Amino acid sequence: MAMHQFKAESKKLLDLMINSIYTNREIFLRELISNASDACDKLYFKSLTDTSINVKKEDLHIHIAADKENRTLTISDNGIGMTKDELEKNLGTIARSGSQDFKASNQNENIDIIGQFGVGFYSAFMVASKVTVVSRAEGSEEAWQWSSSGVEGYTLTEAEKPEVGTEITLVLKEDTETDKYSEYLDEYTISGLVKKYSDYIRYPITMYREKSRQKPKPEDAGDDYKPEYETYTELETLNSMVPIWKRDKKDVKPEEYNEFYKSKFMDYSDPLRVITSRTEGTATYTALLFVPGQTPYDYYTKEYEKGLALYASGVMIMEKCADLLPDYFSFIKGVVDSEDLSLNISRETLQKDGQVKLIRNSLEKKIKNELHAMLVNDREKYETFWKAFGRQIKFGVYGDYGMHKDLLSDLLMFYSAKEQKLITLDEYIEKMPEGQKAIYFAAGDEAARLGKLPNAQLVLSKGYDLLLCSEDVDEFCLQIMHDYKEKEFKNINSGDLGLETEEEKKAAEETATENKDLFEEIKKALNGKIKDVKVNPTLQDHPVSLSSEGGISMEMEKILRKMPAGGEGMESTKVLELNPNHAVFGALKAAHEAGDTDKINKYAELLYDQALLIEGLPLEDPVAYAQLVCDLMK
Numbered sequence: 001m002a003m004h005q006f007k008a009e010s011k012k013l014l015d016l017m018i019n020s021i022y023t024n025r026e027i028f029l030r031e032l033i034s035n036a037s038d039a040c041d042k043l044y045f046k047s048l049t050d051t052s053i054n055v056k057k058e059d060l061h062i063h064i065a066a067d068k069e070n071r072t073l074t075i076s077d078n079g080i081g082m083t084k085d086e087l088e089k090n091l092g093t094i095a096r097s098g099s100q101d102f103k104a105s106n107q108n109e110n111i112d113i114i115g116q117f118g119v120g121f122y123s124a125f126m127v128a129s130k131v132t133v134v135s136r137a138e139g140s141e142e143a144w145q146w147s148s149s150g151v152e153g154y155t156l157t158e159a160e161k162p163e164v165g166t167e168i169t170l171v172l173k174e175d176t177e178t179d180k181y182s183e184y185l186d187e188y189t190i191s192g193l194v195k196k197y198s199d200y201i202r203y204p205i206t207m208y209r210e211k212s213r214q215k216p217k218p219e220d221a222g223d224d225y226k227p228e229y230e231t232y233t234e235l236e237t238l239n240s241m242v243p244i245w246k247r248d249k250k251d252v253k254p255e256e257y258n259e260f261y262k263s264k265f266m267d268y269s270d271p272l273r274v275i276t277s278r279t280e281g282t283a284t285y286t287a288l289l290f291v292p293g294q295t296p297y298d299y300y301t302k303e304y305e306k307g308l309a310l311y312a313s314g315v316m317i318m319e320k321c322a323d324l325l326p327d328y329f330s331f332i333k334g335v336v337d338s339e340d341l342s343l344n345i346s347r348e349t350l351q352k353d354g355q356v357k358l359i360r361n362s363l364e365k366k367i368k369n370e371l372h373a374m375l376v377n378d379r380e381k382y383e384t385f386w387k388a389f390g391r392q393i394k395f396g397v398y399g400d401y402g403m404h405k406d407l408l409s410d411l412l413m414f415y416s417a418k419e420q421k422l423i424t425l426d427e428y429i430e431k432m433p434e435g436q437k438a439i440y441f442a443a444g445d446e447a448a449r450l451g452k453l454p455n456a457q458l459v460l461s462k463g464y465d466l467l468l469c470s471e472d473v474d475e476f477c478l479q480i481m482h483d484y485k486e487k488e489f490k491n492i493n494s495g496d497l498g499l500e501t502e503e504e505k506k507a508a509e510e511t512a513t514e515n516k517d518l519f520e521e522i523k524k525a526l527n528g529k530i531k532d533v534k535v536n537p538t539l540q541d542h543p544v545s546l547s548s549e550g551g552i553s554m555e556m557e558k559i560l561r562k563m564p565a566g567g568e569g570m571e572s573t574k575v576l577e578l579n580p581n582h583a584v585f586g587a588l589k590a591a592h593e594a595g596d597t598d599k600i601n602k603y604a605e606l607l608y609d610q611a612l613l614i615e616g617l618p619l620e621d622p623v624a625y626a627q628l629v630c631d632l633m634k
Contacts (some may be wrong), residue, residue, distance in 0.1 A: 004088070009036070010122070012017040014151050017125040022451075030263050031188070032168055035121060036062045037201045038151035039079025039166060041316045043138055046080065049133045053138065064207045064238075066185040071172045073128075073184055077203075078165035081137040084144045084156060091121060091133065091146050091154070110260035116476045120266075125150065127181050134159050135166040161275040191238050197259055200244035202314060208233045210467060243314060245288035245335050247413075249276050261290045264309070265333045269293045272381050275334070283358035289334035289367065291374070295388040299331065299481040306330035308363075311337035313376040324360050328396025328408060329367050336363070343552060359397035371411055375424070382552045383422055386413050396424045404478035414474070417451045417466040420474035424602045433463050439483075440497070443475040443555040444616050453614065454542040460539070462499060466492070472559045479551075493554060493615070495575065497538075504537040511535045511580045517601070518592040522576065526605035530576045539579035546611040548572040554615055602628055 006014060040060040047053040065074045074303045082090060086532045124131045129149060136143035148154035161167070172181045183189050187209050194205050244252060244260045258270040264345035271290035278286050298304045306327070307320030308492055314337060326335055338353050375382040385394075390413060397405045397412065413422045440459045442450040447468040450456060459466050469475060478489045489490040490497060500508065512519070519533040531549065539545060548554050550573045560570040578585055583604070584607070607627045611616070619625050 001155050001157060003155060005153045006151065011151050014122055014125060017122045018150055018182065025123075025126045026184075026193055027197065027263070028126055029075075029125045029184070029193045030476070031120050031200045032206060033062060033194070033201060034263060036077035036079060037198075037203055039077050039081070039260040041079075043078075043164075046138070060202070060203045062203055064190060064205065066187065066190065066207075066311075068182075068185045071182070071185065072169050072271075073172060073190075074167060074169045076165060076167040078163060081140070081164045081166055082135040082144075083137040083140060084134075084142075084425065086137065087135060087144055087146045089132065090155060091148075124170055126167070127172055127184055130171040131171045132169045132171075133166060134161055134169075136164050138160040138164045140164075148565065157572040166188035187277060191236075194238040197263055198261060199239045199256075200242065201239050202241055202243055202520060204237045205234055205239045205243060206237055209236045214528075237632060243311075243335075243337070244316075245276070245286050245337060254382055257290075260288075261333065262573045263293075264335075265290070267292060267294075269332075271333075272385050273370060274364060275332075275373055277363065277366050279362060283355065283362045284340050285336055285338040285359050285362075286336060287336045287359075287363060287366075289332050289363070291371070291385060292333060292388070293384065295331075298388075298547060300391070304330075309335045310341075311335060312341040313339050314335070317341070317574065321356075326360070326364055326404070327399065328392055328404060329357050331363065332367060332390060356577065367398060368407055370412070375411065381412070386422065390472055391473060394471065394473045398473060398477045398480050405481050412477075414467040415447050417442075417456065417460060417468050419465070423465075428467065429485055431465065431489055432487075436462075436464050437498075439487045440490050440492055441466055441469050441474075441478060442492050443469040443553065444618070445470055445472075445558075449616060453492065454541045454545045455497065455538060455547075456538050457542075458499060458538045459492055459497070475529070475553060475555050486626075491541045491553055493547050494544050495546075495549055500538055508535040508537050508580065515592075518588060521592065521597070521600050522604045526576070526608055529608060530574045532575045534575055534577050535580050537580055539577065539582070541582075542614075543584035544584040544607045544611045544614075546615050546617075547575045547577055549575060554617060576611060578607075602631065606632070 005011075016047060033396065040062070043055060044060060045059055047055045057066065060078060062077045065076075066072075067074075068138065118404075131148055133146040134143060135146075143159045145157050145159035146154055148155075171487040173179070175182050187207065190207060191209070198205060205416050210231055211233050215230050217227070218219065219226060230453075244256065253272070257274045261271045261274075269295060272293045275289040275291070276287070277289070287308075305320050305322070306325050307316050307318075307322040308324045309316060310318040310321035310324065319432070321336070325332055332411065336359060338355065338359060341353070369386070371382075374385065393408055393411050397408050410421065410426060413424055414428075415421070416423045416428070425439070442456050443452055444450045447470045450468045450470065451466070456466055469478070475491065478491075483489060515535075522533050523530060533548075536545065552560070552570060552572045554572045554574070555569060557572045579589075584603075588600065588603055591603065605630050606625070609619050609628075
């Protein structure tokens with residue numbers, strides 16, 4: 001009998017299972033029941049379009065059998081079954097991940113690996129020393145047996161199975177002082193676990209349970225007769241079979257929603273918010289949605305698949321229906337069940353189905369309202385949400401040429417320089433001093449540095465707040481919005497902020513006129529690196545700064561240059577701003593009056609490089625800059 005080797009990433013996960021790093025071992029039963037339920041779903045769904053399959057929904061079931069003597073627990077179903085190839089593909093590798101995904105997640109703590117990948121079938125090895133799977137696929141006359149005792153590998157052999165379906169038998173590990181694996185053979189434990197994790201499964205989960213009853217009293221029994229009892233077994237259905245999304249919200253405990261979410265969507269932490277929605281009329285559906293409490297490991301990658309599980313009258317027709325969610329709410333997990341969808345709907349017709357569009361529009365409004373309610377009523381939870389998915393909301397504002405900005409703008413949060421915490425745009429406006437006309441922001445890659453920029457100090461000195469925007473999408477988001485509640489967004493490095501007094505303006509104009517020739521020399525020395533030289537009397541203690549003109553700011557230039565394609569030639573139009581009240585400006589004037597062109601050239605290069613450093617932009621020639629500093633020190 002040939003031994004097959006597990007794929008590398010499966011071997012790693014299996015090793016973790018066997019060594020029981022996950023304390024919540026009891027979920028192995030949930031995982032195996034969920035797989036059995038999926039198999040029943042698939043067979044019933046296939047029967048709707050394949051007339052050769054004669055199966056009724058009420059015929060499908062999942063059965064659990066415990067054998068205490070032989071220490072075996074068996075979970076069987078009469079679902080779609082697996083072929084030999086499917087057994088090898090589904091049980092010999094982690095179908096949901098590539099080795100690179102596993103490697104990336106493996107850098108986190110062990111619990112994260114399990115939570116992120118979903119323990120699935122491999123969870124059986126947390127409690128079993130050996131796992132045997134016998135399966136016969138629908139439409140096939142042959143059955144196959146998959147068997148494994150751990151990481152050394154697995155065997156695949158032909159088997160006998162009279163009916164279509166899958167039977168998984170676990171040989172439980174021996175008990176130790178600390179680990180009592182025998183408890184999973186106890187019918188009360190099993191019944192409790194089914195109620196806890198799998199009560200919503202839509203197929204009966206059955207088990208023979210031992211019961212006791214009083215024997216009939218014999219006709220000739222005397223007054224001193226003592227009742228006698230006998231034990232018997234009875235097939236019992238352990239689950240209610242009412243999908244959790246069909247139950248009234250007031251009848252469902254929060255922990256039931258949490259367990260359903262964790263089991264269905266393979267997360268190890270509770271959701272931040274549960275959203276229920278039932279509508280009738282133009283869009284008739286029932287929805288149970290969840291806002292996750294953390295960012296999935298692959299969320300901001302192209303591998304992430306958005307979508308809600310779509311059911312038609314209780315039968316799953318699509319595991320991830322992307323058409324039900326806009327991209328900016330792609331983090332939402334959940335289930336939508338509609339009676340208005342045809343059961344044989346295909347992916348192609350789904351895209352054109354008007355009912356799906358109506359449901360999507362209704363869900364979009366519901367999700368938005370629920371997120372805003374969380375912001376208003378549970379700030380701490382909302383900030384947790386924002387740290388995980390705020391970036392996606394900003395992309396939503398920026399995407400589609402700002403089409404969704406009105407829907408999403410009151411969900412936005414940015415870091416306040418004044419308050420040193422996250423605030424909304426409404427909170428910024430609410431605390432604006434009288435006379436402030438704009439919402440000021442600074443964009444860059446580090447909030448602490450942004451607050452020290454020359455113009456940041458100016459804005460704060462006026463008593464105005466400043467939004468410190470340290471994500472690459474921030475400036476694009478604010479630029480496409482242009483304003484919020486008639487207050488224009490102003491980048492502090494986009495030229496004229498309008499914060500000078502009339503006296504400062506007049507003095508600056510005079511200084512610029514007086515030093516026209518000096519400014520021309522500086523422009524010439526910098527040889528096209530800047531468009532203009534200006535006087536900025538509001539720079540306070542700083543000798544120099546850079547501002548930009550036009551649609552591309554300096555921060556945008558940095559971001560665009562990092563992009564794989566399209567960033568070349570996308571440069572900001574830079575303006576060198578000089579502080580007329582600083583001693584450095586006096587040194588420039590003195591060099592000009594002395595006709596020392598070489599010194600002006602050096603000063604110009606040095607000041608330009610200093611301005612680049614202040615803005616967090618790279619120096620074109622760091623060696624030349626270091627040499628200039630040394631020359632001046634001499």
